Amino acid sequence: MPETTAGPSPRSDARAEQRRRTQARILAAATELFVATGYERTTIRAVAQAAGVDAGLVMHYFGSKQALFEQVTRGGQLPPAPSGPPEQIAEQVLAQLAGSLETEPVQSLALLRSMLTNPEAAHTMGEGSLRYRNQLAEAINAPDADLRAALIIAIIVGVIVDRHLLKSGGLDNADPAEITTLLRPALRTLTGTPGPPAASPPPR
């Protein structure tokens, strides 16, 4: 028994390093498979093979398939909800969307794809989404702000689903800048655009 009770081997331990590396490899393989094929089709054995280890080791480290999935999605944080003056909300949402279009937020994708078949995943994302939506609604000063916020989220979800999950939707390979440019006027009709009279002159 070691002398200190306040930590797992403070000295440099080659085995602990190896353990961490293997865990990370398993987590990476699991993330990739969950995103690619969803919760149901992803098997512990496939994750283990992709990580180059035995299936039993995955169980030993993560306890169960469900726990592994939760560990994967734990890393996927929603971006901070937009705030500030209403005319900037659309810009913030568009900026976040642009980021999601270029570099895939793999954890969120795993959650999104899996929540359609896995009730646990639906619950996990449902909570995060609710917080984001409430903050978004708060930033929109309108009597129907809740519905407007829900629609904005629905649009974002639709674009991400279309691009990353349904590969044949027509938004794959599209330029993120063009997408945001076309989406800007549409989102502004939902965020309020209160003050300025002539907001978006259509190019004609």
Next chain:
Amino acid sequence: MPETTAGPSPRSDARAEQRRRTQARILAAATELFVATGYERTTIRAVAQAAGVDAGLVMHYFGSKQALFEQVTRGGQLPPAPSGPPEQIAEQVLAQLAGSLETEPVQSLALLRSMLTNPEAAHTMGEGSLRYRNQLAEAINAPDADLRAALIIAIIVGVIVDRHLLKSGGLDNADPAEITTLLRPALRTLTGTPGPPAASPPPR
């Protein structure tokens, strides 16, 4: 052997009637389960039990689980793509969306939910969606009509997914009329609204 070779027993056959009824019951149960839980979690045994028959009978009538699924989604037809003057396209899309918000198009939902986990389903809907998108793009006269059409579809998909599949999205229980009212200006920014100078005066 009957006298006519041109049809399966033209006289009233109680067995044929019973057979048709059972097949319909299986198909209804399968549709409901595919929509509710997706392709992977739907088992032949569960379908059979919900229809009050044996699992073997489902196989005998439909051949395989995949064939049963295709039979279910075969009935789900996309609405005719909008056409006519650009300023009416948004209205036609909104009208179709309103219909989808009130009475669930169960076959399309089964496809939509399952295509996120089942590659075959993704391919099936990908074809139908492509036709719809091309027609929609043709009705929009703009250099980036293809991308605009894809975005319109993405928005519709997002709204339907949010309302019917992710139950916690904030669009469930929302009034379809309110949804379409809020979505109208947003869609008009995508369909073009070409001629008239002052198209949509924001309520102020």
Next chain:
DNA sequence: TCCTCCGTTCAACGGTCGTTGATTGAACAA
């Protein structure tokens, strides 16, 4: 050196899945 720890593998379990083929029993034709 011997002993212990621990990352890792291995074989196997109970269960469920899609699928199959033999079998039953009632409705039909003769």
Next chain:
DNA sequence: TTGTTCAATCAACGACCGTTGAACGGAGGA
């Protein structure tokens, strides 16, 4: 009636799943 057809059931198969517990083997401390 007798024989045939066919909707429907039943038991079982092989495969794969998540999960478990015993066993192996190299590294670290004595």
